[in-house]
Amino acid sequence: MSEPIISVQDLSVRFHRKRRHRSVRDLVFKGETGVRAGEFWALRDINFDVMPGEAIGVVGANGQGKSTLLRAIAGLLIPDEGRVKVNGGVAPLIELTGGFAGDLTVRDNIWLVSGLHGMKRKEVAAKFDEILEFSEMEDFVDTPFKHLSSGQKVRVAFSVVAQLNEPIMLADEVLAVGDRAFRQKCLERFAEMLEQGRTLFMVSHSEGNLTRFCTRGLYMDGGRLVQDGPIKEVVEKYFEDSGDAARLRRKHERKMRKFREMGIADDDDDDDDDDDDWGR
Numbered sequence: 152m153s154e155p156i157i158s159v160q161d162l163s164v165r166f167h168r169k170r171r172h173r174s175v176r177d178l179v180f181k182g183e184t185g186v187r188a189g190e191f192w193a194l195r196d197i198n199f200d201v202m203p204g205e206a207i208g209v210v211g212a213n214g215q216g217k218s219t220l221l222r223a224i225a226g227l228l229i230p231d232e233g234r235v236k237v238n239g240g241v242a243p244l245i246e247l248t249g250g251f252a253g254d255l256t257v258r259d260n261i262w263l264v265s266g267l268h269g270m271k272r273k274e275v276a277a278k279f280d281e282i283l284e285f286s287e288m289e290d291f292v293d294t295p296f297k298h299l300s301s302g303q304k305v306r307v308a309f310s311v312v313a314q315l316n317e318p319i320m321l322a323d324e325v326l327a328v329g330d331r332a333f334r335q336k337c338l339e340r341f342a343e344m345l346e347q348g349r350t351l352f353m354v355s356h357s358e359g360n361l362t363r364f365c366t367r368g369l370y371m372d373g374g375r376l377v378q379d380g381p382i383k384e385v386v387e388k389y390f391e392d393s394g395d396a397a398r399l400r401r402k403h404e405r406k407m408r409k410f411r412e413m414g415i416a417d418d419d420d421d422d423d424d425d426d427d428d429w430g431r
């Protein structure tokens with residue numbers, strides 16, 4: 152039996168949220184230890200192992216901790232509690248354009264970012280044409296990066312990161328960017344990389360991509376891992392819950408509107424409820 156390639160143990164990450172005031176509700180219900188005023192757990196007590204070659208899809212509504220989990224695995228943030236063990240290099244298809252310098256040309260950026268990802272001069276020289284060709288940005292090779300459109304920037308960035316020879320791929324909605332033709336190319340590249348036995352960890356809201364690429368799903372809700380199982384079951388549960396949440400939200404909004412009309416609630420009350428009951 153081989154070792155897990157990613158091991159997440161009791162992982163918790165806390166962030167600070169600026170608030171205008173502390174409500175009585177905060178004082179009564181949020182007296183939990185370890186979280187100071189205005190702080191909240193973006194991830195709480197997360198535990199799972201990933202074996203080499205697994206393809207994991209992370210699902211959940213907006214703001215539930217999916218990207219934070221990916222950032223913790225990529226080593227972009229340090230856990231407040233617990234630990235993340237990663238046994239191998241990571242190709243982070245997240246925050247794609249992060250390491251790129253606006254004033255440098257596309258050419259210089261390909262060199263720079265490949266180098267930042269640990270590629271040697273010789274390796275970059277050997278792969279340079281392939282990277283540029285994949286991005287289809289040959290005509291812009293001497294253009295400053297900041298003059299590219301946002302889609303063009305993503306093309307270049309994806310092309311650099313996607314050719315890294317790392318065993319783990321982290322992807323955060325990367326397949327939702329770029330135009331139709333480029334997206335198609337990215338999907339094919341993804342499929343190839345999976346066939347090579349790489350491990351995939353991806354966040355997506357697309358049922359099609361999740362079921363096409365992933366076999367196992369993780370469902371994040373309120374910073375907690377609420378389900379870990381076969382991707383089909385996890386996606387089904389997530390969609391089922393989203394339907395209920397949407398119905399509840401509409402009911403809540405109707406109630407608040409009525410209270411407002413009756414003059415017994417103001418916009419602040421609505422915000423508070425949003426934070427406490429719906430925002431997480």
Ligand SMILES: Nc1ncnc2c1ncn2[C@@H]1O[C@H](COP(=O)(O)OP(=O)(O)OP(=O)(O)O)[C@@H](O)[C@H]1O
Nearest residue numbers: 166167168193211212213214215216217218219220
């Ligand atoms: N650097 C930060 N500082 C403070 N709060 C943060 C920070 N990064 C994320 N958050 C908060 O942490 C929570 C989880 O955010 P995260 O980006 O992980 O959500 P997500 O599930 O990926 O959402 P989405 O589907 O919208 O991308 C959110 O409430 C978000 O506002």
